[in-house]
Amino acid sequence: MNNIINELAEMFKHFPGIGPRQAKRFVYFLLQQDSSYLTKLNHLVAELPKMISSCVECQRFYQDGQFADHSLPCPICHDEHRRNGQLLVVEKDADLEAIEKAGSFAGQYFVLGGLVPILTKEPEKKIRLAGLVRRIETLAKAKQLTEIIFALAVTTEADHTIEYLKERLAKLAEQYSLKFTLLGRGLSGGLEIEYSDPDTLKSALENRH
Ligand SMILES: [Zn+2]
Known part of the structure; x- marks a missing residue:
């Protein structure tokens, strides 16, 4: 079986500017948190692709309303002023x-x-x-x-x-x-x-x- 600590550290290593040692520190930080923190983190990460769109015009990421409508421009591009x-x-x-x-x-x-x-x-x-x-x-x-x-x-x-x-x-x-x-x-x-x-x-x- 894979070592879950190493596997998770491997994921963090892909974050910008994060090396192997920092990646491991993130995992140990998570291990010290209570379950509500982990549940919330888990939930927010899972929600990202559902809630956040990339604007069809400027391509920035934004959250619009309750559910992201992937075909709409963001409020900045939408602003007629x-x-x-x-x-x-x-x-x-x-x-x-x-x-x-x-x-x-x-x-x-x-x-x-x-x-x-x-x-x-x-x-x-x-x-x-x-x-x-x-x-x-x-x-x-x-x-x-x-x-x-x-x-x-x-x-x-x-x-x-x-x-x-x-x-x-x-x-x-x-x-x-x-x-x-x-x-x-x-x-x-x-x-x-x-x-x-x-x-x-x-x-x-x-x-x-
Ligand atoms: Zn935009």
């Missing part, structure tokens, strides 16, 4: 949430769901390229989109992703006269969207180039 002239492209949901919380952007979003590693053979599988193309076409055909803002972190992988996207989207940009812009880089030279404070995000957006 938002402007359609700018599409802001982020790596992950947490980045979108940070920008939304800062309250300095009123345009449209797209969540790439990853970055393109430098030496990858199938870059289109690392990000939601097809979804991004669809999103751009829909907004551009409505004749309102003018700008695509790449709001990615300041890392080599992010830079590589931007170069890759610019190349793949070049024809579309030409066809619909879209310009590409990047966030202004913070004074420190580094910018992690997820951990940036609202003022830094605001100035990065204002100083985009």
Whole structure:
């Protein structure tokens, strides 16, 4: 019979940033909790795919109402007060949430769901390229989109992703006269969207180039 401690630790090892030792610590932490904690955790994990949808437009995860309707756009994409002239492209949901919380952007979003590693053979599988193309076409055909803002972190992988996207989207940009812009880089030279404070995000957006 398999050792359940090892099996569960194996599951935790797949979590972002978690190594084998931390994975084991999670298992021992769970062993010390009472049964109501474990039941609730079990229940919430099982409910995730039922309650959470990926938005058909921006692709972020969201919970809408009691049961997720997988065909509806999320409340942000659904909001008629938002402007359609700018599409802001982020790596992950947490980045979108940070920008939304800062309250300095009123345009449209797209969540790439990853970055393109430098030496990858199938870059289109690392990000939601097809979804991004669809999103751009829909907004551009409505004749309102003018700008695509790449709001990615300041890392080599992010830079590589931007170069890759610019190349793949070049024809579309030409066809619909879209310009590409990047966030202004913070004074420190580094910018992690997820951990940036609202003022830094605001100035990065204002100083985009
Ligand atoms: Zn959405």
